Amino acid sequence: MWQDAAWRKSSHSQGxxxxxxxxxxxxxxxxxxxxxxxxxxxxxxxxxxWAAFLQAAKAGAHDLP
Numbered sequence: 024m025w026q027d028a029a030w031r032k033s034s035h036s037q038g039x040x041x042x043x044x045x046x047x048x049x050x051x052x053x054x055x056x057x058x059x060x061x062x063x064x065x066x067x068x069x070x071x072x073w074a075a076f077l078q079a080a081k082a083g084a085h086d087l088p
Contacts, residue, residue, distance in 0.1 A: 030046070
């Protein structure tokens with residue numbers, strides 16, 4: 024399902040960055056993968072799960088201390 028998806032990285036990612044993730048959308052699902060390992064595991068989320076994650080991230084719930 025995800026092998027033909029259009030993956031993209033954040034515009035904030037640096038060219039030589041080593042800590043990048045990519046996201047893709049297929050239908051109502053979203054996926055995240057490690058940009059250094061494009062054939063590795065993919066974490067898939069429903070649109071509701073993704074929206075909840077984004078809302079929490081914007082509120083600072085996932086910030087590191």
